[in-house]
Amino acid sequence: MSTKLNNMLAHARELQALGVMSDADVTEIENLVTARAMAERIAQVKAMSGEEIKALRVRFGLSQTLLAHMLGMSKESVSKWERNEIKPSGPALRILNTLAAKGPEVFAL
Template sequence: MKYKSEVFAAIHDTAQGLHQAGVISDTEMKRFDKSCLTKAEPLTGEQIRAIREHEDLTQAAFAIHLNVGKNQVSDWERGIKKPSGAALKLLTLVKNKGIEAIM
């Protein structure tokens, strides 16, 4: 996870502990997530291809790591579809930290 600052990281860490203890509701935790975490910016097909090639992976191997189909990776790279949600977060993590971050 990437936080807006170290202060937001500390706040979020505390909130997660309180959430796990049942003191903070799921709704409140989502509010903390939105306020503390940076948003995953949309990626272009060229950026996704560059991330994959930087990791020296085929589309099929990259798809396995991201838990999506090979055709999905192909569609992203050609700009037919755009990743969102968990897939976008994983792509952003690989972009920033490398494929080892999700293995």
């Protein structure tokens, strides 16, 4: 969290303690500060080629069918990605990036 945001939140809490700012306003500021901090921590989505997707799948010993299941996609989609016939969408890329960074265990409940 940036220093400016921390300072703003501290001032809001001081005003709240003095009765000048409502609890709801302070909560709204806290939520905005938390959302900003989360946005700064979220990694950019990296595009992946078919070769990279296949290498990722092989690295974790996943079949196309199992990877498709993890992504909520069809096996045919995974196959087409790996052959560079189509590109994965934003949400699928986010999941592929997460898989690459954290491994398949992140999807187990």
